Amino acid sequence: MSTFKAPKGTYDLLPPDSATFLAVREAIAEPLRNSGYGYIETPGFESVELFARGVGESTDIVTKEMYAFETKGGDKLALRPEGTASVLRAALEANLHKLGNLPVKLWYSGSYYRYERPQKGRYRHFSQVGAEAIGAEDPALDAELIILADQAYRSLGLRNFRILLNSLGDKECRPVYRAALQDFLRGLDLDEETLRRADINPLRVLDDKRDDVQKQLVGAPLLRDYLCDACKAYHEEVRELITAAGVSFEDDAKLVRGLDYYTRTTFEFVHDGLGSQSAVGGGGRYDGLSEMLGGPALPSVGWALGVDRTVLALEAEGVSLRLPASTSVFAVPLGEEARRVLFGVVTDLRKLGIAADFSYGGKGLKGAMKNANRSGARYTVVAGERDLADGVVQLKDMESGEQAPVGVNEIVAELEARLS
Numbered sequence: 001m002s003t004f005k006a007p008k009g010t011y012d013l014l015p016p017d018s019a020t021f022l023a024v025r026e027a028i029a030e031p032l033r034n035s036g037y038g039y040i041e042t043p044g045f046e047s048v049e050l051f052a053r054g055v056g057e058s059t060d061i062v063t064k065e066m067y068a069f070e071t072k073g074g075d076k077l078a079l080r081p082e083g084t085a086s087v088l089r090a091a092l093e094a095n096l097h098k099l100g101n102l103p104v105k106l107w108y109s110g111s112y113y114r115y116e117r118p119q120k121g122r123y124r125h126f127s128q129v130g131a132e133a134i135g136a137e138d139p140a141l142d143a144e145l146i147i148l149a150d151q152a153y154r155s156l157g158l159r160n161f162r163i164l165l166n167s168l169g170d171k172e173c174r175p176v177y178r179a180a181l182q183d184f185l186r187g188l189d190l191d192e193e194t195l196r197r198a199d200i201n202p203l204r205v206l207d208d209k210r211d212d213v214q215k216q217l218v219g220a221p222l223l224r225d226y227l228c229d230a231c232k233a234y235h236e237e238v239r240e241l242i243t244a245a246g247v248s249f250e251d252d253a254k255l256v257r258g259l260d261y262y263t264r265t266t267f268e269f270v271h272d273g274l275g276s277q278s279a280v281g282g283g284g285r286y287d288g289l290s291e292m293l294g295g296p297a298l299p300s301v302g303w304a305l306g307v308d309r310t311v312l313a314l315e316a317e318g319v320s321l322r323l324p325a326s327t328s329v330f331a332v333p334l335g336e337e338a339r340r341v342l343f344g345v346v347t348d349l350r351k352l353g354i355a356a357d358f359s360y361g362g363k364g365l366k367g368a369m370k371n372a373n374r375s376g377a378r379y380t381v382v383a384g385e386r387d388l389a390d391g392v393v394q395l396k397d398m399e400s401g402e403q404a405p406v407g408v409n410e411i412v413a414e415l416e417a418r419l420s
Contacts, residue, residue, distance in 0.1 A: 273316030
């Protein structure tokens, strides 16, 4: 037995459960691929400064949760805690915005890392699928991403999720709100760290999950009352486009999300069957992030959906995904000649895209048939010396139990016809 265990706050993804995670990733990615989003993959670690600038130095992610380290060469790096900053960095570095086709539409899938108190739905190593549309300021783009996420969740069979929607304003109207909120917060009984956060970014305090803080926030000024005419019109168009697409949402004036780079549209997907960790995904517009990272003005919008929490949401609703069979045909050879012949059959089936497996290790008939049953295969092909002398193999339907001889030269075509 191994003396090593997975690190605290992480878990191993193993068959058969891993098939569900793969299906969730595929379902989220499918509508993105159909909408002009190309795949991007970035390193698992980046410069600490990238996240300090992009995510925000006042956020819990940067101050408490980021895995930061110094390399032997003196570089200060961090395991990526989120995807947007990395994707935008890569797009800027490759000058994708100069290719003449804006917005640059990208999607990604990967692992992310945050040092958090482990609990169900909150891990130190977690998986997300994300999408970013870089370089265009258009309410239709915001609406598109919300609609695509809704489409992905519904394609999986989820129904009991809600979309929360808000606007965080822009550089014209948010400073006025910021000042009003800071005045309000200074009158509360808050600890020193929270007051410091209020000075850096008071919106972060609205996102504080502690009950004693939330109770004091009753009556706090709301950003929607401070939006400029341009932000109001922009937000209303996003709402109208989503509504016209038949996507339901709830206006949430207190929604701010956990990252500093958001402007205007912000949204969150929540599932009430997950307890305190109810968010399954979220995102928003981040029009100034490119400039924070040293790039040109590139208004952008995106989201990230948690694969782990989406799987938990499926479990909460009792949804079982229809997963493709890992094995459709299982071959059981009895004897050396049969091993050679059936191995060739399995190879030919795989070339045709049919999931096929083989009884390895020279097991007897009883042991091999147990393996066939465990594999979940629809059909088992059995052959011994007598069968091969007659030019046949035995084909067994594992559902009906029926078994019949089929010519050695016809078995591949027969299985292809049955499984097509």
